[in-house]
Amino acid sequence: MDADFDHLPPEQPIPDQEGELHPTEETIDKLFVYGSLNNDEHLRLLTGKTLPSQEGILLDHRRFAPKTSFPFVVFWHGFSVRGRLLLSVTPDIIAKLDEYENEGDLYLRRSAQVQVGSTLYRAWVYRGRINAIRPYIKKGYEERDRIEEFIENNVARYLEQKADHFIGYTREKLAVKVTKELLSEEVHSLLRQYFHGSGMPAFIIKNEIEKASIPRLNWLSEDANAQRYANNYIRLAMGFMIFNQLEEKFRQDYRGFVKVTDAYYLHTLSALMSLKLLVDYHQSLESALGQLGVDRWDPNLLYSDYAVAAIFIADELYTRSKPDYILQWLQAHRNPGMIPMGAELEFSNLGYKAIGATEHQDPTFDAFYYFYDFDLMRRGWKLGAHIDDHGFLTSANTRTRGFMELAFGRYKLLGDVSKPATQDSWVLSQIIDLAVRFINIRPHSLHLSFSTAQQQGFNEIKEADHYLCLLLLGGDLREDEQGILRETRIYNGEILNADGNVIFSRLNRHHKNPEDDSWSFVVEYQFPRLYYDYDYQPLILALKGFQSAVNPFPLRNCDQVAGSHYVADLEETLKKWATQPHSLSRNSIESFIENVEQGLDQEANLSHDENYRRYALKILGRIEERLKRRNSRIDKMYDTYERKPGSGDQS
Amino acid sequence: MIPTKENLVQVIKADFDQLVIRICNRLQKISLTHYENIDFERHQEREEAFLSLICDALADQNDEPLKNHMIELANIRHNEGYALAEVQSAIDTIEDELWDTVIACGRPPDIIINMLHEVHRLMVLMRNQFAVSYAEKQVDVQKRMAKLKERFFIYRHDRQDLEKEKS
Numbered sequence: 001m002d003a004d005f006d007h008l009p010p011e012q013p014i015p016d017q018e019g020e021l022h023p024t025e026e027t028i029d030k031l032f033v034y035g036s037l038n039n040d041e042h043l044r045l046l047t048g049k050t051l052p053s054q055e056g057i058l059l060d061h062r063r064f065a066p067k068t069s070f071p072f073v074v075f076w077h078g079f080s081v082r083g084r085l086l087l088s089v090t091p092d093i094i095a096k097l098d099e100y101e102n103e104g105d106l107y108l109r110r111s112a113q114v115q116v117g118s119t120l121y122r123a124w125v126y127r128g129r130i131n132a133i134r135p136y137i138k139k140g141y142e143e144r145d146r147i148e149e150f151i152e153n154n155v156a157r158y159l160e161q162k163a164d165h166f167i168g169y170t171r172e173k174l175a176v177k178v179t180k181e182l183l184s185e186e187v188h189s190l191l192r193q194y195f196h197g198s199g200m201p202a203f204i205i206k207n208e209i210e211k212a213s214i215p216r217l218n219w220l221s222e223d224a225n226a227q228r229y230a231n232n233y234i235r236l237a238m239g240f241m242i243f244n245q246l247e248e249k250f251r252q253d254y255r256g257f258v259k260v261t262d263a264y265y266l267h268t269l270s271a272l273m274s275l276k277l278l279v280d281y282h283q284s285l286e287s288a289l290g291q292l293g294v295d296r297w298d299p300n301l302l303y304s305d306y307a308v309a310a311i312f313i314a315d316e317l318y319t320r321s322k323p324d325y326i327l328q329w330l331q332a333h334r335n336p337g338m339i340p341m342g343a344e345l346e347f348s349n350l351g352y353k354a355i356g357a358t359e360h361q362d363p364t365f366d367a368f369y370y371f372y373d374f375d376l377m378r379r380g381w382k383l384g385a386h387i388d389d390h391g392f393l394t395s396a397n398t399r400t401r402g403f404m405e406l407a408f409g410r411y412k413l414l415g416d417v418s419k420p421a422t423q424d425s426w427v428l429s430q431i432i433d434l435a436v437r438f439i440n441i442r443p444h445s446l447h448l449s450f451s452t453a454q455q456q457g458f459n460e461i462k463e464a465d466h467y468l469c470l471l472l473l474g475g476d477l478r479e480d481e482q483g484i485l486r487e488t489r490i491y492n493g494e495i496l497n498a499d500g501n502v503i504f505s506r507l508n509r510h511h512k513n514p515e516d517d518s519w520s521f522v523v524e525y526q527f528p529r530l531y532y533d534y535d536y537q538p539l540i541l542a543l544k545g546f547q548s549a550v551n552p553f554p555l556r557n558c559d560q561v562a563g564s565h566y567v568a569d570l571e572e573t574l575k576k577w578a579t580q581p582h583s584l585s586r587n588s589i590e591s592f593i594e595n596v597e598q599g600l601d602q603e604a605n606l607s608h609d610e611n612y613r614r615y616a617l618k619i620l621g622r623i624e625e626r627l628k629r630r631n632s633r634i635d636k637m638y639d640t641y642e643r644k645p646g647s648g649d650q651s
Numbered sequence: 652m653i654p655t656k657e658n659l660v661q662v663i664k665a666d667f668d669q670l671v672i673r674i675c676n677r678l679q680k681i682s683l684t685h686y687e688n689i690d691f692e693r694h695q696e697r698e699e700a701f702l703s704l705i706c707d708a709l710a711d712q713n714d715e716p717l718k719n720h721m722i723e724l725a726n727i728r729h730n731e732g733y734a735l736a737e738v739q740s741a742i743d744t745i746e747d748e749l750w751d752t753v754i755a756c757g758r759p760p761d762i763i764i765n766m767l768h769e770v771h772r773l774m775v776l777m778r779n780q781f782a783v784s785y786a787e788k789q790v791d792v793q794k795r796m797a798k799l800k801e802r803f804f805i806y807r808h809d810r811q812d813l814e815k816e817k818s
Contacts, residue, residue, distance in 0.1 A: 169810055282732050287792040292803045308806055316799045349683065436688075440732055443688050478691060479676045532688040533731075629692055636672065 027091065030123035032058050032114045034083035035071035036143040037097065037126075043086075045147055045195070046100050047093050056085035056116040058125055068256060069137040070146060072107070072128025085114050085123055094124070100150045101126045106133060140256015149255075151194055155187055156180065158209045166214050167304055178307045179214075184244055185381040186212040189412070189514075196513060215303045215375035225359075226370050230297035233365070233374040238294055238310055239278075239438065240379035242285065245314030246274035247382055254327055263512075264340065265409035265419040267382050272427060273326045275434035281317050282437070288313045303375070333426050335615040338606045339544055340420030340451040341428055342522065344410075345530055346388060346403040347441040352494040354444070355390050357401045364441075367401035383435065384410035384418070403444060406435055410510075418510045420451060425544070425619070429536035436532050443530035445494065446474075448540060449508065449522035450547050458553040460566055464573040465588035466595065467504065470546065471574065472630050473623065474539045476529035477581060485637050489527050490578035502571040503527075506556035523547060523554045538623040541600060541616060546592070548599030583634040589627050596623060655765040656709040662756045662766065663706055663749070671698045674748045681744070684737045701745070705773065717773070718780050725784030735785050739778060746774040 033053075036042050040050055062076035073081050094109075101107040107126040114123045136146075156176060162183070163175035180187060190208055194200045220226055251258055251270040258269040278285060289295035294309040348354035350362045357367035368387045371377065377386050384407030389400040408431060410418035422428050428448075436443045461467070475487045489495050495503045504527050509519040525543055546552070553561045561567050597620055604613035653661075663670065675694035678686040686694070701720075708717045728738050753766045 169806075169813060171806075171809060174806070280730070283730050283788070283792045284795065286732065287789075288796050288799055291793065291796045291800050305807070305810070309803055312799055312802055312806075316796075320795075437731065442683070476690075478679050483676075529690075530688075531690045531693070532685050533693055534690050626692065633672075633691065636668070 028111060028122055028124055029087070029089050030114070030121055031086045031089045031094070031097070032056060032083055032112065032123045032125040033086055034058065034063055034073060034081050034125075035065075036146065037086075038084050039143075042143065042147055046150065047096050048201070049093060051086045051093070052088060053084045053086045054116050055082070056114045056121070056123075057082055059113045059115060061112065061125070061127070064128070066137045068140040068142070069133065070141070070143045072130075072133055073125065074128055074130065080115075085116055085121060089124070097126075100146070102132075105129070106136075139254070142256065142259075145255045145259065148191070148195075149252075151191060152187075155190055155194075155205055155209070158206050159183065159187070161206075162209055162212075174308055174311070177311050178304050181241055181244060181307045181311065182214055182304065182375075182378075183209065183212045185378045188381075192514075215378070217297070217301075217303050219373065220297065221299060223373075225366075226373060227297070228360075229364065229366050229370060231295070233370055233376070234297045234306065235289070235295050237374055237376060237379050238289055238306060238313075240376065240383075240385065241307055241310035242314045242317070243271075243274055243278060243438070244379070244382060245311055246277055246318060247271050249314070249318050250274055250323065250326075253323070257327060257331070260422075263419065264423070265411065265421050267411075268408065268421045268427065268431065269330065271382055271408075272431045272434065273323070273330060275431065275438050276326050276329065277317060277321050277323060279434050279437045281321055284317060284320070285313065288316060333430075334424055335426050335612055336422075336424040336607075337544070337612055337616075338423060338603050339548070340423050341425070341540070341544070342407070342409045342418065342421045342449040343428055343432055344384075344405055344407045344447040344449075345432060345435060345439075346405050346444040346446075347439055347530075348403045348444055349442045351442065351444055352492050354401070354403050362401075365404075368404050369399055369401050371404065372399065380406070381411065384408055404439075404441065406439070412514055416510050417512070417514050419512055420449075425537050425540045426615075428540055432530070432536050433534060436530060436534075443532055445489070445526070446528040446530040446536075447524050447526045448528060448543055449524045450544055452507075452521050452523050452547070452551075457551070458558060458560055459551050460561075461550060461552045463588070463591065464570055465584055466546070466550070466552075466592050467570060467574060468577055468584055469589060469592040469627060470525075470542065471504075471527060471577065472581075472584065472627055473542055474525070474528035475578075477630060477633070485581055485634065487578035487581055489529055490575055495527055501556070502574050503556055504571075504574065505552075505554045507554040507558045535622075537619050538626050541619045542596050542623045544603070545596035545599030545616075545620075548602050549595045550599070581634050583631045584627075589624070589631065592627075593620070593624050596620065655762070655769050656712060658758065658762060659753070659766045659769050660706050660709045662753055662758070663702060665756070666752045667699075667702065670748055670752050671695055671702065673751075674698050674745055677744050677748065678741060681737075681740055684740065685731070685733055686737070686741055698745075708773075709769075714773075714776060717777060721777050721780035722784045725781050726788060729785050729788045735782060738781060738785075742774060742778050742781070746770060749774075 031037075037046075044050055058073065058081040060075060060077050060079065061073040061081050062079040063071055063073050063081040065071040098109060101109070103109050103126070107128055109124050110127050111122050112125045114121045114125075159179045160176050163179040167175040167178055169175050186208060190200070190205055194205075220230055247267060247270045250273040251267070254270070254273070258273070260266065260268065286295075289309075292309050292313070294301070294306055348362070348367065349364050350357055350367060354362070354367050359369075360366060362368075365371075371387050379385070384405070386405055386407070387400055387402050388405040389402030391400075407418065408421035408428075410416075412418075421431070432446065471487060471490075475489050477485060477487055480486050480488075480491075486492075490502060497503055505523060505525045507521060508524045509521050511518070512520050528539060553567070555561070555567055555570070600616040600620065601613075604610075604616055672695075675691055675698055678694055678698075679689070679691065681687055704717060704720055708714055724738075749770045750767060753763055753770060756763070756766075758766075
């Protein structure tokens with residue numbers, strides 16, 4: 001039985017036991033494993049091999065398995081540990097495992113007695129060094145985390161070779177850091193493939209890294225049009241690179257706290273922490289960019305110089321901010337529910353006119369025409385950054401004008417590969433709000449996705465007012481130029497297709513892994529406006545609760561309703577309301593709220609989490625309050641027009 | 652005769668809800684600013700709080716809470732990345748709407764003129780306090796980046812040397 005780590009005495013030098021061998025001494029071809037290595041998949045990931053083995057008992061040792069970390073054994077006379085004895089272990093394999101186990105630091109490889117049946121064998125065993133392991137326990141570092149780190153370090157070796165070729169600047173290991181930043185998408189893609197395939201031959205890793213292109217800026221001196229916008233693109237690239245650096249730091253330093261199951265996007269929590277830091281230290285960031293002269297295009301600077309500046313700025317911000325406060329903030333607010341969710345955010349200083357924009361119409365980015373020239377998809381891949389022209393993307397490098405879109409969880413644009421960002425409404429709301437603040441380009445629209453089963457029977461909703469409640473909650477009521485109140489998402493035609501259909505919600509599908517042919521389905525709500533400084537929790541929970549309780553037809557891409565009168569009538573109602581919004585009846589709002597409450601209640605029952613139930617109830621109150629407030633605004637609207645000073649009607 | 656400040660409080664409070672709505676609608680129309688992208692209700696919350704603060708300061712005949720608020724606001728907006736001009740244009744909008752409210756209040760002209768003077772005095776005070784605090788914050792942040800600048804300077808210098816060696 002494993003011993004409780006808390007009862008372990010402080011580490012003391014343990015004298016070598018009689019007859020005990022050190023790594024440099026006699027060769028032994030057997031290894032006793034009891035933890036991470038006692039798993040064929042892990043062994044394959046680390047060594048590329050599966051080895052023959054027998055069950056065995058390690059004598060005179062005791063096993064410890066801290067809850068938040070990985071197991072280890074220490075010498076302990078009279079105790080024994082069950083595990084496996086690996087046979088035919090070659091010096092090559094031992095060398096790889098020594099590296100993984102950090103032999104001499106984290107673990108000591110020593111010989112020990114292993115009993116198999118009635119026979120005693122001499123075998124190597126990795127014995128833990130308590131003081132070296134303690135910090136890992138504190139960080140919540142588990143077996144998988146160590147394996148990931150080991151593989152990342154292996155990939156980094158090939159990066160070093162690449163770095164020597166193109167930068168050759170060795171101080172502070174900058175060349176490797178810069179290469180890692182510029183090839184970050186490729187490196188993470190390799191790591192995913194490594195895990196998915198339980199290993200990968202070294203030559204493939206080497207080849208993939210060798211052929212990955214390093215972005216350059218020398219083309220810019222020949223392109224006068226692009227130069228007009230270069231400052232803004234460089235600023236955006238800098239933002240993404242600093243974000244990437246911070247995200248990596250959070251993921252490394254708080255690995256135990258930011259990890260999620262394989263079903264979700266790996267970078268969500270570390271991205272959230274990074275965005276929080278960047279927003280909290282916004283002016284420090286701006287000042288740093290300005291003082292280093294990297295907030296604009298400088299023909300004397302290479303792309304890699306900008307990457308160096310990003311690394312320096314990230315170091316400075318991270319050190320200064322004492323990032324533990326962000327972890328505490330995250331831990332104090334998390335409230336995971338049961339439904340996987342995602343979000344896509346569209347940005348453009350042209351607003352809805354971004355689609356079909358002409359050359360130079362957007363004085364800041366030319367509607368992101370040069371996005372790929374500045375290699376921004378690779379810079380912003382962790383946030384799923386790409387250009388959306390509301391057409392079909394055929395290549396990652398096709399120039400087009402449109403919105404810049406962030407798609408959380410979409411880690412491979414081509415092939416439409418994405419995972420849900422989170423199941424936590426607070427996390428989703430925060431990451432949306434922080435991304436809007438961080439990007440600092442006019443926010444335009446928000447798409448919110450909720451996982452669903454493809455075959456799940458959708459229902460026809462008789463009450464159009466339920467859809468109006470959603471629109472009231474997530475749409476954009478504002479005065480037009482003539483001072484008339486409109487719901488602008490529909491009224492401006494922002495969510496109408498070429499046939500005039502309202503793209504309110506649709507059934508959508510994604511691959512979860514590049515190697516996977518199967519699809520996962522989501523209902524995607526496309527009507528919400530993306531705001532600055534906004535709490536999205538009421539909208540997210542309202543959609544989730546409504547979806548869970550009522551499961552309405554998505555209005556697009558759903559075979560069950562294609563071409564039906566029901567959808568056509570509903571769309572007409574939505575358009576009329578958007579043109580001339582009227583307040584909704586108390587009964588409609590109450591009925592809508594009841595449905596949302598029922599859905600959230602179902603979710604809380606499934607989660608068996610009373611904290612989540614309390615959280616959902618609190619937000620339900622905000623949903624109701626927001627609906628009533630907006631309703632009352634519509635009621636007051638005519639009163640306002642009548643009483644406007646100077647209107648001549650003071651009655 | 653009712654003092655000007657008291658008069659002004661009465662006029663603002665009588666038109667409070669509509670005044671807030673008008674300000675919010677106008678703020679949402681200031682192109683290419685943060686204000687344009689803020690939801691109406693969020694504007695409403697902010698402006699209700701702001702106008703209440705003005706009324707309290709007038710009623711208490713004490714400008715200090717307003718000054719303190721502007722110092723705090725400068726800190727927040729500076730960190731959020733608002734340009735100074737953005738906030739100044741928002742203050743202009745509020746002043747415009749306050750003027751409209753005062754002019755339409757139906758009081759005798761001399762009282763209206765006194766109230767307009769008072770509105771202007773308050774707005775100048777707030778505008779100035781905001782600008783000073785915003786600038787102080789800017790200088791403070793810049794001072795803290797000296798080491799970073801040096802580190803990048805050394806890098807650029809080394810890299811240039813490296814290139815010279817290569818060539």
